[in-house]
Amino acid sequence: MYIDCHAHVFFTPIPTERIDDDIIGGIPTPTIGFINEMISNARKKGVNHIVGVISNPKDFPRYQEQMELENIIHVIGISRNNAPQDQSQLISLLQKEIEGKIPHGIGEIGLDYLYGFDNLNENEKTTLKKQQQELFRKQIEIAKEIDKPIVVHAGYGVDKDIVDIIKQEQAQDVGGQIHGYMSKKELVSELLHMGFYFSFGYLHTREEKLKKIIELTPLERILTETDSPYHLMESPKKFILPEDVVSISKEIAGLKEVNLEVLTNQVMRNARELFRF
Numbered sequence: 225m226y227i228d229c230h231a232h233v234f235f236t237p238i239p240t241e242r243i244d245d246d247i248i249g250g251i252p253t254p255t256i257g258f259i260n261e262m263i264s265n266a267r268k269k270g271v272n273h274i275v276g277v278i279s280n281p282k283d284f285p286r287y288q289e290q291m292e293l294e295n296i297i298h299v300i301g302i303s304r305n306n307a308p309q310d311q312s313q314l315i316s317l318l319q320k321e322i323e324g325k326i327p328h329g330i331g332e333i334g335l336d337y338l339y340g341f342d343n344l345n346e347n348e349k350t351t352l353k354k355q356q357q358e359l360f361r362k363q364i365e366i367a368k369e370i371d372k373p374i375v376v377h378a379g380y381g382v383d384k385d386i387v388d389i390i391k392q393e394q395a396q397d398v399g400g401q402i403h404g405y406m407s408k409k410e411l412v413s414e415l416l417h418m419g420f421y422f423s424f425g426y427l428h429t430r431e432e433k434l435k436k437i438i439e440l441t442p443l444e445r446i447l448t449e450t451d452s453p454y455h456l457m458e459s460p461k462k463f464i465l466p467e468d469v470v471s472i473s474k475e476i477a478g479l480k481e482v483n484l485e486v487l488t489n490q491v492m493r494n495a496r497e498l499f500r501f
């Protein structure tokens with residue numbers, strides 16, 4: 225039995241510039257029909273649980289809809305992409321949403337110093353980093369208030385900032401999942417030491433630098449994920465969906481040199497322990 229520990233089940237539409245004629249299986253569309261089919265295709269392949277992440281405030285109205293689906297573990301938060309907006313307004317939106325509908329975790333929150341930084345001057349870059357950090361801190365606070373783990377996007381170039389903020393805000397009290405880790409391998413041990421889990425997807429099983437991170441992470445701290453539907457598989461060229469956690473799990477088992485069942489059983493235990501379901 226497999227688990228996709230990070231998927232955007234209810235998602236904002238894929239930007240049209242990513243549409244390519246060669247893609248097999250079509251472009252994901254966030255209709256309820258597509259979503260139900262995506263979940264049922266995954267289930268047929270043994271993916272019985274999916275951690276559904278709603279991290280764009282535009283998608284908050286669909287949180288209730290997600291809660292009505294079976295075997296979905298609910299995570300909600302405000303992505304760093306929204307950091308330049310009116311943060312106090314976004315935070316109160318989030319608070320209102322989780323009132324009486326407590327999620328299993330707060331996320332994805334965190335930092336990424338690559339996307340959206342291209343055309344900025346140094347001052348603007350500093351401002352954007354500060355805005356992201358501020359939003360990250362505020363949401364750690366919310367997770368602590370409701371005593372739920374955080375789901376952290378640790379993107380490109382964030383290096384020590386993630387670790388520093390986690391320490392300063394004592395986020396280790398609630399723990400969490402480090403998702404999409406793209407930073408230095410030197411910081412992995414610090415995050416492991418604070419009790420965090422690392423969640424690995426398609427890219428981690430392909431890039432040499434990221435494979436090292438999988439090797440460094442003990443089985444007891446590994447989670448498997450797809451981050452659906454935002455990544456493209458190279459061959460066959462298609463959008464990665466929750467069902468693809470099967471092939472991702474096989475790759476990870478290979479890298480860890482363990483039997484697939486040993487890996488998937490351990491991943492399920494890890495996920496249950498973290499998200500308490």
Ligand SMILES: [Zn+2]
Nearest residue numbers: 230277332451
């Ligand atoms: Zn994500």
